[in-house]
Amino acid sequence: MIDRRLVLAGMASLAFAASASAEDWRTKYPEITFAAIPAENGSGVTERYGPFVSYLSKELGVKVTLRVANDYAAVIEGQRAGNIHIGYYGPASFARARLTGVKTDAFVIDVNSDGSKGYYSVFYVLAKSPYQKIEDLKGKNLGLVDPNSTSGNNMPRFKLNHLGIDPDAYFSKVIFTGSHENAVLALAQGTVDVAANWWNSEDDSNLTRMLNKDMVKSSDGKTLTKADFRIIGKSDMIINSPYAYLSELPDDMKAAIKQAFLDAATKDPEAFKKLSDGKNRPWEPITNADYDKTVELIKFVDSLRKKGS
Incomplete structure (x- = not known):
């Protein structure tokens, strides 16, 4: 016969362990850095991402600091050094990060207003x-x-x-x-x-x-x-741009970050809309494998440069 007190004690122990685990990552990472590529000027990036970073801080329960990268390589090198915990990449810069050994994982992708997950390069x-x-x-x-x-x-x-x-x-x-x-x-x-x-x-x-x-x-x-x-x-x-976190972050921390992104459009719609001027649908999950074709593109462009040098 199962002792009800033992069951309750076991459940309490599991709950405490889960709580302690959640507390552990926040103790280890009381402040994390979110960085975005310079798709526009510095003040424009700050204005666009400021409300979302505030939402992210509140949702995760730790301070999230926004870093406006000077160039695309700054996000790559910041994650390589472990100084940038979450990075907003372009597809090619994410592919470059992977090619050069940065331990980073894509977790959500931008989604266009029509539900597509891609964009184009044009010559004006x-x-x-x-x-x-x-x-x-x-x-x-x-x-x-x-x-x-x-x-x-x-x-x-x-x-x-x-x-x-x-x-x-x-x-x-x-x-x-x-x-x-x-x-x-x-x-x-x-x-x-x-x-x-x-x-x-x-x-x-x-x-x-x-x-x-x-x-x-x-x-x-x-x-x-x-x-x-x-x-x-x-x-x-x-393929649209990914958000990527450091692979070495605790699993429960990564799960919390991913869920905060997936919930953003519902929990803070104004902050979410500001990111794309209201053009995008809520983020959707993505994996590194979805950028394999972009990795091949980067390899091809690198081969062109080598031929020309």
């Missing part, structure tokens, strides 16, 4: 220019974003290779602008003749988000509109 020119296709731009200046940007460097190089174009030989200059916003501004102000950028849909792209903030001006100070730009090239779909 000014609508007033004579350029109708990439082949019209030989000897001109190309604006890219960052060496580890998917839509701003790796996919454009992949696309150009399919056209038989070596960008470093074909264009007069290839300029890394540092961010997607800077690439648009370089085009608007005439520093480059064509610029690569990300694009989800006609009403959701880096360009439209910048236009909504009246950020895009020509060299003479004129405020530009969507009609002032033309897309002359578009890639195949790229």
Whole structure:
């Protein structure tokens, strides 16, 4: 016959163990760092992510500090050093992290308003220019974003290779602008003749988000509109960006982080909406294996560079 007191004691012991486990990770990690790639300028990233980081702190019960990365590599190296516990990557920078031995695991992915989980790389020119296709731009200046940007460097190089174009030989200059916003501004102000950028849909792209903030001006100070730009090239779909935590974090801590992300759209809808200007659906789970094709893309682009060196 089972002693009821023993059963109750056992249940209490399990409950205490679970509570102690939860307490253990919070004791070990009283403050964690969340870092985001510089998809826009520093103040823009802070404004966009600030409310969500506050939600995350409240939900996890520990202080979450936002770090705005100077470049894509900063998120990679910060996680390699263990200084960034949660990173918002681009697909290519996450693939680069994996290729170079960073112990990080993707756990949720951005989801577009139509339920799709991908976006595109596009080449923009000014609508007033004579350029109708990439082949019209030989000897001109190309604006890219960052060496580890998917839509701003790796996919454009992949696309150009399919056209038989070596960008470093074909264009007069290839300029890394540092961010997607800077690439648009370089085009608007005439520093480059064509610029690569990300694009989800006609009403959701880096360009439209910048236009909504009246950020895009020509060299003479004129405020530009969507009609002032033309897309002359578009890639195949790229898998959306992942959020990834350090593999070595305690399992219960990782579970709590993942659940906080999955619950965000319901528990703090305003903070969640601010991340994408209300364009995205709630995050969905993802794994490292979903980025295997992106890893292959990075390997291919690396092979192109080696051939050219």
